[in-house]
Amino acid sequence: MKVGDRHYRSLWTEQPGGPVHIIDQTRLPHAFETRALDSLEAVAEAIVSMRVRGAPLIGVSAAFGIALAMARDASDEALAHAATRLGATRPTAVNLAWAIARMRTALAGLTPAERASAAWFQAQAIADEDAALNEAIGRHGVALLEREHAAHGRPVNVLTHCNAGWLACVDWGTALSPVFQAHDKGIPVHVWVDETRPRSQGLLTAWELAGHGVPHTLVADNAGGHLMQHGKVDLVIVGADRVTRKGDVANKIGTYLKALAAHANGVPFYAAVPTPTIDWEIDDALSGIPIEERGAEEVRVVRGLDGAGRVQAVEIAPATTAVANPAFDVTPASLVTGILTEKGLFPAKETALLALYPRDRQSKAFLT
Numbered sequence: 001m002k003v004g005d006r007h008y009r010s011l012w013t014e015q016p017g018g019p020v021h022i023i024d025q026t027r028l029p030h031a032f033e034t035r036a037l038d039s040l041e042a043v044a045e046a047i048v049s050m051r052v053r054g055a056p057l058i059g060v061s062a063a064f065g066i067a068l069a070m071a072r073d074a075s076d077e078a079l080a081h082a083a084t085r086l087g088a089t090r091p092t093a094v095n096l097a098w099a100i101a102r103m104r105t106a107l108a109g110l111t112p113a114e115r116a117s118a119a120w121f122q123a124q125a126i127a128d129e130d131a132a133l134n135e136a137i138g139r140h141g142v143a144l145l146e147r148e149h150a151a152h153g154r155p156v157n158v159l160t161h162c163n164a165g166w167l168a169c170v171d172w173g174t175a176l177s178p179v180f181q182a183h184d185k186g187i188p189v190h191v192w193v194d195e196t197r198p199r200s201q202g203l204l205t206a207w208e209l210a211g212h213g214v215p216h217t218l219v220a221d222n223a224g225g226h227l228m229q230h231g232k233v234d235l236v237i238v239g240a241d242r243v244t245r246k247g248d249v250a251n252k253i254g255t256y257l258k259a260l261a262a263h264a265n266g267v268p269f270y271a272a273v274p275t276p277t278i279d280w281e282i283d284d285a286l287s288g289i290p291i292e293e294r295g296a297e298e299v300r301v302v303r304g305l306d307g308a309g310r311v312q313a314v315e316i317a318p319a320t321t322a323v324a325n326p327a328f329d330v331t332p333a334s335l336v337t338g339i340l341t342e343k344g345l346f347p348a349k350e351t352a353l354l355a356l357y358p359r360d361r362q363s364k365a366f367l368t
Helices: 040-048 055-072 076-087 094-108 112-152 177-184 202-212 221-229 255-265 350-356
Strands: 011-013 020-023 034-037 156-160 189-194 216-219 235-238 242-244 249-252 269-272 301-305 311-315 328-331 338-341 344-346
Touching: 011 055, 020 055, 034 040, 034 055, 040 055, 040 076, 055 076, 055 094, 055 112, 076 094, 094 112, 112 156, 112 177, 112 235, 112 269, 112 338, 112 344, 156 221, 177 189, 177 202, 189 202, 189 221, 202 216, 216 221, 221 255, 235 249, 235 255, 249 255, 255 269, 255 328, 344 350
Parallel strands: 156 189, 156 235, 189 216, 235 269, 269 338
Antiparallel strands: 011 020, 020 034, 242 249, 249 328, 301 311, 338 344
16 A cells, blocks of 8 residues: 555565564554564564554564564574564464464474575565455455445445554555455445544554545544444444454454444444454354453553644543453454455355365364
């Protein structure tokens, strides 16, 4: 996608061995700044602090974190340490564990002398694949928007929650990929953008849409139900940090409430994900998916520009106020109209999603 007249990925490299360049998402939307990561610890810090965020991008970042670690020390001990360190950064996003496992598998049978170049090759392959997967999600998702436009003869109103655009991936995005591609095809689209407290990732969505010229309106998180009641939402599209094989969706806190409102008002609710976001192992989403509990400061403190255009932090509740800050919730499959993937749109049902199950794992017990 473009920032100004230049194409950017959210993460890129200029030479094997590093550094890895990222867009510092903690500075958006008020300032566009890039940052160079040159070590395992720098990547881990970027993931924890949400300089990089979004399940697909977290996975790609972790892959490059291992590659940077191998460039310094390619021993078995260093590989195990890198995997453990990165695996603890953001536990809800299954793409993180998937990318780490893929890197370890690719490097396990190699000698330390071979690992540095192989790790870099594998990380770059994961990054390129992510961009291709999300472009394909958009191609399949455009049909949903075309159908709505044909049915109503007016701009299609999409509601989003959190940020699932190109900043959350390497390029294109998941939930926003169909929006970008529909806009490029001349299909009129308008996006209701949830602000998504407490991290306000909706501001990133608004920034992306503005850069692409897509009409949009920022709304408070609690406005979605009202908009649906009054027929102002045609469909809801969200991303996800983890989808179970049964179709349950773990996504940014507040997604469940949007799904309930959509169900009550007959509004289709879709989750757009690349297949690495599907967790094939978990039986019970509510007990099996780890829900990250983030710091109280995210809720008590807001950041924005003052009258002089300077970024300032403002405390909206005293430090003595007790705060709970679960970062994700789980939307049951019964509230999900469909799972949009790079291979097409599938019902949120185990029997349908098993068509996406990796062929090299077909012997798993739950398939019998």
